[in-house]
Amino acid sequence: MPNFQVDMHVHSHYSDGADSPRDVVRKAKEAGLKAVCLTDHDVFHGLPEFEAARAEFEIDGLTGIEVSTYGRGETLHMLGYGIDYQGSAAGLLTISLSNNWLALNNRIETALEQYRRAGIMDVTPEEFQRAVGAKGPAYFKLWLRNYRTRFGHVSMEQAKQETNRGGVADANYKKELLLKPIDAINLLHAVGALAVWAHSGKLLRKNPALYRTILLDMVEAGLDGLELSHQHNQGLEEEVADYARKAHLFTTGGADYHGRHKPNVNLGDHGISYSEFMKIKQLLPNQ
Numbered sequence: 282m283p284n285f286q287v288d289m290h291v292h293s294h295y296s297d298g299a300d301s302p303r304d305v306v307r308k309a310k311e312a313g314l315k316a317v318c319l320t321d322h323d324v325f326h327g328l329p330e331f332e333a334a335r336a337e338f339e340i341d342g343l344t345g346i347e348v349s350t351y352g353r354g355e356t357l358h359m360l361g362y363g364i365d366y367q368g369s370a371a372g373l374l375t376i377s378l379s380n381n382w383l384a385l386n387n388r389i390e391t392a393l394e395q396y397r398r399a400g401i402m403d404v405t406p407e408e409f410q411r412a413v414g415a416k417g418p419a420y421f422k423l424w425l426r427n428y429r430t431r432f433g434h435v436s437m438e439q440a441k442q443e444t445n446r447g448g449v450a451d452a453n454y455k456k457e458l459l460l461k462p463i464d465a466i467n468l469l470h471a472v473g474a475l476a477v478w479a480h481s482g483k484l485l486r487k488n489p490a491l492y493r494t495i496l497l498d499m500v501e502a503g504l505d506g507l508e509l510s511h512q513h514n515q516g517l518e519e520e521v522a523d524y525a526r527k528a529h530l531f532t533t534g535g536a537d538y539h540g541r542h543k544p545n546v547n548l549g550d551h552g553i554s555y556s557e558f559m560k561i562k563q564l565l566p567n568q
């Protein structure tokens with residue numbers, strides 16, 4: 282059995298996960314989870330398939346997203362839950378996220394250019410995306426590593442080193458193109474969703490003073506929750522929970538599942554109880 286009944290942080294092949302949304306839902310059901318949320322990076326394109334699969338496998342959950350943001354010199358992730366992805370909401374999401382796609386794609390295009398110049402491989406972004414079978418409008422580093430292991434026959438470790446700092450495909454990217462945290466919160470609210478700061482312990486560990494400043498910015502903008510149960514928060518759970526209590530934010534949790542791209546992470550490794558999940562769901566106007 283999984284550690285938790287509900288996993289609220291899961292990626293599919295519409296961003297940098299390896300599984301289809303349907304496979305994610307099927308595996309969540311098989312693992313014995315009571316609810317699951319799909320939170321792909323910066324895309325909502327997997328949500329129709331996710332919702333259809335939830336009906337097919339009869340499992341509770343929420344439509345979600347994990348928006349990349351950049352503010353006060355930090356890249357921060359903002360989770361959204363209960364997002365409306367149809368009709369005018371889809372248009373608003375597309376317009377608002379298009380610069381995020383530019384930033385993400387620029388990073389991978391630069392990396393591919395560096396591989397080409399180093400004489401290692403010569404592949405266009407479109408060929409790369411098609412070869413690995415990734416869906417959606419944005420390119421991701423985990424797929425680039427997947428490409429290198431499958432078609433360049435290097436080890437997972439080497440593929441990782443190539444894209445890490447100092448590696449042959451170490452690609453800096455235009456982080457300023459990403460949405461600001463406050464804009465992400467506003468966008469999520471505009472599409473009917475709750476906004477949750479993902480794995481905030483990462484910044485708390487690095488810079489507690491900046492953490493408090495950024496948390497205050499976000500709370501003023503209407504932040505709804507903090508992700509508590511997550512690998513990056515390990516050892517800081519009590520502190521994060523304390524900040525959540527003081528700011529009247531609810532807490533969430535999730536494994537940050539990526540399928541075989543992160544083989545040591547399983548659905549339900551982190552999460553929340555089903556009763557906690559039901560309380561969060563009741564905060565949503567459209568559920």
Ligand SMILES: [Zn+2]
Nearest residue numbers: 347358479480
């Ligand atoms: Zn994240």
Ligand SMILES: [Zn+2]
Nearest residue numbers: 290292347537
């Ligand atoms: Zn994630």
